[in-house]
Amino acid sequence: MSGLVDYFDRNRETILNWFGWHVWLSVLPVVLGLVIAFPLGWLARRYRFAYGPLVSVAGLLYTIPSLALFVLMPGILHTRILDPVNVVAALTVYSVALLVRVVADGLAAVPEDVEMAARAMGYGPVQRLFAVDLPLAVPVVIAGLRVATVSNVSLVSVSALLGVPQLGQLFTTGFSRLVTEPIVLGILGCLLLAAVLDLLLVAAGALLTPWRRAVRAS
């Protein structure tokens, strides 16, 4: 244990720098992914014929192994292999692929009677989307965001093989010296980051759905 603290102390700048990169590389793709997946998911829900192809393409993209995507990105984006942009782009693709279906299904999860009540109260389609459908879709979407974010934390670390700066570099450094401290620190760092991000999302979900707490309390 003291070995871990010592190692962290002596390499604090480097480790914190990598940690910062890791946060950025895990979170940004999910945010971008949600922004892109939202209109796509809405389209899939709104137009029946679009659901099939969109979800199928999403499924295909999600099946591609992440390391493969990291490697192919430089060819598509004309970046260099160790450019973090490759990781962001690839994980955004992943996040979109995951979230399109989540958004579509989330929007579809609005109960029929709530829909009809809103219509009867005079809500227009846009109002319905933002005042009724979206809030009710929050739990499903948050669940999807949690999966996407936590998976990203692990996927990002693999890009250490390509030289991208993030916590995964602790693994390659430790291997070159055959010492376990940096590796254990890296694993703990990833787990910690995943736990914190997960908790933040759960809290956000709870904040955005106050009626669920009311239901539980009653």
Add this chain to the structure above:
Amino acid sequence: MMRFRVLAGTIALAAALAACGSSSNPVGSTSGASAAAGSASGSASGGGGGVITVGSANFPENALLAEIYAGALSSKGVTVTKKLNIGSREAYIPGLQDGSIDLIPEYTGNLLAYFDKKSTATSAADVYAALPKVLPSTLKVLDQSQAEDKDAIVVTKETADKYKLTTIADLAAVAKDLVLGGPPEFETRVDGIPGLKEKYGVTFQQFKKLDAGGPLTINALKNGQVQAADVFTTDPSISTNGWVALGDPKSLYTAQNVVPLVNGAKASDAVSSALNAVSAKLDTKTLTGLVAQVVTDKKDPAVVAADWLKSSGLG
């Protein structure tokens, strides 16, 4: 019906991808515009007046040398930040050029080869003289050290005794029965497999792709999975295991003297004199001993560096 949709989606995706041509090599040595943006980290890039950012490659000896440089500079009053274990040259050379790092320990021969693949200089003096001509204008090298860490073909004592091996040339007759282990790039490198064949007529039975003098290679040689390996000369495993580094009379492996590679604008007098003093005091025997402390004794590079600087009067 669904199968058609999947097919249609795939074709659309493939068409989109096919539209992308590529003219640059993502693993080449030329840096692209986005590379600079990418490799420059979000934190301070050390550009503030007088702060030197020391970087290192992702292996223990280089991290140790970087710690030595950093310690020597600190003791002379220069403010230092460290960015260690960056990776390979593809990662840190652009970092030097865009200011994310200002200084890194380098090896004359490999540095020259990185910028000029066709160079034929092999001796320490020739290689060092050739460097300023090929380096980008913003970078320069300070004094080189006598300390050297070069590639060597290493065999176990048993193998050396069995086949009476002292130099690489002695391998010519027996290599066809032996397996060589080394980094993947050894297969295509000029002084790797092709060079062994060309200069010494040595062709091994098989080449196992492991790592650059790292744990995979050391273990393979130790466990007999390979009979010869590309190991670095300062690796403590050589003396620990009684291995024999075969002689290289035809200078297949160029000189690899340790030298500070620095951003010219940051190489003030204080910086240069501190680092040149380090280079003067460092020799191969010392370096090997220090690396042994890090790799075998598992001491922290920063601690080993600090101790040595103090005992040499530089820290």
Add this chain to the structure above:
Amino acid sequence: MISSIVAWLGDPAHWQGPDGVPTHLREHVWYSLLAVVVAAAVALPAGLVIGHTGRGTFLVAGVANAMRAVPTLGLLILFVILLLPHIASDLVYLLPGEAVLVLLAVPPILTNTYAGVQNVPPEVRDAAAGMGMTPRGVLLRVELPCALPLVLSGVRAAVLQCVATATVLAYVSLGGFGRYIIDGQQQRDFPQMASGALLVAVLALLADGLLALLARFVVSPGVSGRAGRARPGHARALSRARGRFHPAHTLTTQELS
């Protein structure tokens, strides 16, 4: 990029010998298959038992969520370092490699098997008990076949995880398609890297497709809703659970709620 990949793949030299595509394909499939078989041997019975008896459910939720966050590269290297002083052959890399792959393959199989058994309608269980089946009979002859769509979905997810992660094993000198990515990077040969990446992607897609096809034939028509039962709503619910449109390793309905 496409043209350089085509050129690399079109070179016959890349299809023979110890560094050829067939060799690495064999290695990659072997690593993945072995891990999935071992994982299934552990996770299937566990999932069935937990689903049937309802005890130990904390294991299922905890395992699934925790494993998703674990950095596999770190675990792999850690295991290798710990084993290096003790084993003197390639096994020192293979054992950690397989261990990490098994660790990745267990959660999807476990959670999906559990969910599959849980989702068996209680009236079906009732009917089976009413017909005089023993608890073990109910489990094996009723619950398992009904759970089969989700179980296979879990196996599909596990296979995908393994195929994807087996690429990383090349870092510790093992074979597989990851070899092209690692070597290509060291040799500054991007076409090799990109070809390796494409080969992994194609293998993953093929494996997924094959297993989806397998599921179609193995799952009883009554369960999959293909036989057009008298209770359309029920059949639709089951076919949704079977996951016709979505890839195996997105969220199961269990996870989403």
